[in-house]
Amino acid sequence: xxxxxxxxxxxxxxxxxxxxxxxxxxxxxxxxxxxxxxxxxxxxxxxxxxxxxxxxxxxxxxxxxxxxxxxxxxxxxxxxxxxxxxxxxxxxxxxxxxxxxxxxxxxxxxxxxxxxxxxxxxxxxxxxxxxxxxxxxxxxxxxxxxxxxxxxxxxxxxxxxxxxxxxxxxxxxxxxxxxxxxxxxxxxxxxxxxxxxxxxxxxxxxxxxxxxxxxxxxxxxxxxxxxxxxxxxxxxxxxxxxxxxxxxxxxxxxxxxxxxxxxxxxxxxxxxxxxxxxxxxxxxxxxxxxxxxxxxxxxxxxxxxxxxxxxxxxxxxxxxxxxxxxxxxxxxxxxxxxxxxxxxxxxxxxxxxxxxxxxxxxxxxxxxxxxxxxxxxxxxxxxxxxxxxxxxxxxxxxxxxxxxxxxxxxxxxxxxxxxxxxxxxxxxxxxxxxxxxxxxxxxxxxxxxxxxxxxxxxxxxxxxxxxxxxxxxxxxxxxxxxxxxxxxxxxxxxxxxxxxxxxxxxxxxxxxxxxxxxxxxxxxxxxxxxxxxxxxxxxxxxxxxxxxxxxxxxxxxxxxxxxxxxxxxxxx
Numbered sequence: 001x002x003x004x005x006x007x008x009x010x011x012x013x014x015x016x017x018x019x020x021x022x023x024x025x026x027x028x029x030x031x032x033x034x035x036x037x038x039x040x041x042x043x044x045x046x047x048x049x050x051x052x053x054x055x056x057x058x059x060x061x062x063x064x065x066x067x068x069x070x071x072x073x074x075x076x077x078x079x080x081x082x083x084x085x086x087x088x089x090x091x092x093x094x095x096x097x098x099x100x101x102x103x104x105x106x107x108x109x110x111x112x113x114x115x116x117x118x119x120x121x122x123x124x125x126x127x128x129x130x131x132x133x134x135x136x137x138x139x140x141x142x143x144x145x146x147x148x149x150x151x152x153x154x155x156x157x158x159x160x161x162x163x164x165x166x167x168x169x170x171x172x173x174x175x176x177x178x179x180x181x182x183x184x185x186x187x188x189x190x191x192x193x194x195x196x197x198x199x200x201x202x203x204x205x206x207x208x209x210x211x212x213x214x215x216x217x218x219x220x221x222x223x224x225x226x227x228x229x230x231x232x233x234x235x236x237x238x239x240x241x242x243x244x245x246x247x248x249x250x251x252x253x254x255x256x257x258x259x260x261x262x263x264x265x266x267x268x269x270x271x272x273x274x275x276x277x278x279x280x281x282x283x284x285x286x287x288x289x290x291x292x293x294x295x296x297x298x299x300x301x302x303x304x305x306x307x308x309x310x311x312x313x314x315x316x317x318x319x320x321x322x323x324x325x326x327x328x329x330x331x332x333x334x335x336x337x338x339x340x341x342x343x344x345x346x347x348x349x350x351x352x353x354x355x356x357x358x359x360x361x362x363x364x365x366x367x368x369x370x371x372x373x374x375x376x377x378x379x380x381x382x383x384x385x386x387x388x389x390x391x392x393x394x395x396x397x398x399x400x401x402x403x404x405x406x407x408x409x410x411x412x413x414x415x416x417x418x419x420x421x422x423x424x425x426x427x428x429x430x431x432x433x434x435x436x437x438x439x440x441x442x443x444x445x446x447x448x449x450x451x452x453x454x455x456x457x458x459x460x461x462x463x464x465x466x467x468x469x470x471x472x473x474x475x476x477x478x479x480x481x482x483x484x485x486x487x488x489x490x491x492x493x494x495x496x497x498x499x500x501x502x503x504x505x506x507x508x509x510x511x512x513x514x515x516x517x518x519x520x521x522x523x524x525x526x527x528x529x530x531x532x533x534x535x536x537x538x539x540x541x542x543x544x545x546x547x548x549x550x551x552x553x554x555x556x557x558x559x560x561x562x563x564x565x566x567x568x569x570x571x572x
Contacts, residue, residue: 032550033362033526035305036164037352038314040090041341042083042183042321043509045329045370046074046518052338055243059346064365068524069569070532076369076519077538079474079490079512080419084117086368086519086539087186087316091159093543093558095477100156101186103510104141106483107415107422114417116145118185123151123209130198130205136275137199140500142181151209152185152194156480157557159189160543161312166191167552171309173302177204177295178316179287183368187314195298197290199278202227204294217301221294227281234266235284237332238339246332254376254506255333256326258283265332283326285340287319292344296351305356310550315348316368317341328374328506362526362549364542367519374506378494385494388451390416398445405441406433412442418497418510419478420485421446421455435459435486443487453492461488474512477559523563527570537563 049061056062064070076086078096080103088094088101096102101117108115124147125131131148158166161174176188181196188194193210195218197203203222206214214222241247255263260270261280269280281287295315298304304311319337327333352361375385395410403409408431414422421442428438439457446455454475456466461479466472475488496508509516519539540560547554548562549570 032310034307034310034360035352035356035362036160036310036312036546036550037361037363037525038090038160038187038312039345039348039363039365040087040178040183040187040314040316041365041367041520042180042316042318043324043329043369043371044320044367044520045515046072046367046520048329048334048338049520052245052335052342055239056339056342057346059349060342061345062342063346063349064363064522064524067530068363068522069528069530069566071521071537071563072532072534073536074366074519074521075514075517075536075538077474077477077517077540079471079478079488080510081369081512081516082510083180083321083368084182084186085478087183088155089539090366090368090542091161091187091189091314092155092157092555093160093540093547093560094157094555095540095559097477097479098157098557098559100154100480100483102478102480102483103417103419104182105144105417106420107417107485108483109414109422113146114144114415116141117154118150118152118182119145119147120149120151120153120207120209121147122153123149123207125149125198125205125207126211126214127198127201127203127205130201130203133200133275136279138279138503140503143501150181150185150207152188152190153209155186155190158555159187159192160546160555161187161189161314162191163547163552163555164310164312164550165189167550168309173304173309173311175298175302175304175312176314176316177291177298178314179282179291179318180316183316183318184314187316192312195294197278197282197287199282202272202278204290215301217297221297226293227278227290228272230269230281230286231271231277232269234268235286235336236266237336238343239336244332244335246330246335249330249377250332252328252331252374252376252506254374255328255331256503256505258326258503263327265336267333282319283322285319285337285344287322288317288341288344291315291317292348295348299351299355305352305361317344324371324507325505328377329371330373330377331506358525360526362528362546363522363524364546365520365522365524366539366542369509370514370516370518371507371509372494372496372511372513372515375494383494386451387498388491388495389499390497393449395449398448401445402441406438407431408433412438415485417485419489421487421489423486439486446487446489451491451495452489453495454488454490456488456490458484458486471512474517523566523569528566529569531565531569533563533565537561
């Protein structure tokens with residue numbers, strides 16, 4: 001605090017006025033960012049970027065870790081850590097219990113079938129031949145959809161982007177881009193526009209929810225056929241092989257030997273005539289390169305961040321997830337993918353700096369979920385781990401026990417869409433069975449099955465009749481009254497199903513354990529000082545923090561807290 005001598009009142013007033021004016025000027029310069037850039041890296045466990053940070057160049061991950069505010073102990077606080085669940089949590093600041101996206105798939109009791117999270121028959125794709133090719137699609141959740149139509153209608157609460165649109169009376173430009181439809185749609189929210197990559201057509205597509213026809217720039221980008229330029233090429237190592245931490249871990253028995261792609265470098269893409277050509281691009285760093293190129297075209301054509309209204313752009317990079325599934329998070333492929341993602345991020349940041357200015361851009365990076373290590377790798381280190389094969393479960397014995405006690409057995413189960421078991425309530429009512437009794441008896445049989453550690457009833461989840469532990473809180477946070485099943489199942493640590501419609505994978509997320517909940521959270525750019533926060537935070541804190549920074553109301557279902565270190569940093 002400045003002190004002034006007697007008789008210098010006039011000088012003091014002048015000095016104070018000048019100081020106030022200067023402070024006001026500074027505040028005007030930085031009162032709001034021109035762009036909020038939200039980056040989500042699919043399946044980026046929280047420890048992975050720093051594992052390779054010293055070998056990364058300036059400008060990508062090192063820009064974030066050196067110049068940003070790093071939350072080094074950030075976690076999702078829900079149990080089913082899948083793509084749509086995490087993305088929607090990042091967008092809304094709400095737990096799945098509120099936002100409703102309880103899994104990539106769930107059983108819709110009104111429709112009487114399993115549904116895909118963003119499917120919507122009311123809004124067909126603008127491209128006629130760009131839907132899911134079920135003969136070539138390796139994402140089993142995509143194949144469950146009964147329509148190619150897509151929209152955010154299943155998201156039950158508002159997103160940060162929605163609130164930004166409302167606060168600006170629709171003047172803010174809001175976009176989501178990703179290889180995955182669910183990665184783009186969830187982040188764009190209801191008020192934004194979303195584009196995603198069609199593995200069938202090799203284009204970035206959208207639906208009639210967003211447009212009646214493609215904007216000229218998007219049509220022109222698709223006409224370039226950038227994906228086709230990788231025909232006859234291969235994914236090769238970026239650096240000298242002796243520099244890789246996992247160079248001696250390549251070609252492991254647990255890695256996926258996808259036909260024509262293999263388990264060792266170079267991984268061949270094949271040509272455009274190959275049924276899996278575009279799919280193989282997404283199983284490599286090329287998927288992220290294509291995403292970046294499209295996002296850059298969008299930024300230029302839509303004049304993102306060039307006026308006084310704060311715009312929002314979400315870019316979700318998906319390749320890390322695909323690579324992690326096929327080869328595991330501790331593999332030579334993942335190592336090279338992250339080194340290449342670093343170059344992609346550096347390219348993005350340099351582009352944003354040129355077009356908008358990093359000082360005018362608020363960046364937040366996180367992930368939709370983490371990843372478990374491949375059981376084979378864990379066993380090499382003496383850690384008990386294994387995969388689960390539900391087809392080998394002795395279900396007949398369990399059903400026999402139920403029939404002996406209730407008079408009915410297998411018919412009691414309407415559907416099993418992990419992590420949820422849905423009971424046949426019509427049959428329960430017809431047989432005049434107590435729902436709680438049925439729940440408890442089914443749970444008793446589930447707990448006998450290989451790999452099942454927890455099975456918790458709807459009754460207990462909704463009544464709160466559960467132990468006060470972090471794991472049970474995650475189960476509660478994942479439970480939505482209308483979409484979740486009657487029983488929620490959690491596998492034991494280091495256990496997961498690794499076979500999906502004939503494709504055997506190295507790693508599969510979706511658990512409540514720390515390796516699946518642990519993700520990076522980094523704020524950088526506009527008015528953010530560098531630093532590190534070590535105490536635990538949750539990903540639901542991101543959206544309320546962004547809302548607070550922009551002085552708009554938080555999303556309608558937001559459960560998180562405002563991160564004080566970010567707020568204090570922005571006001572210094």
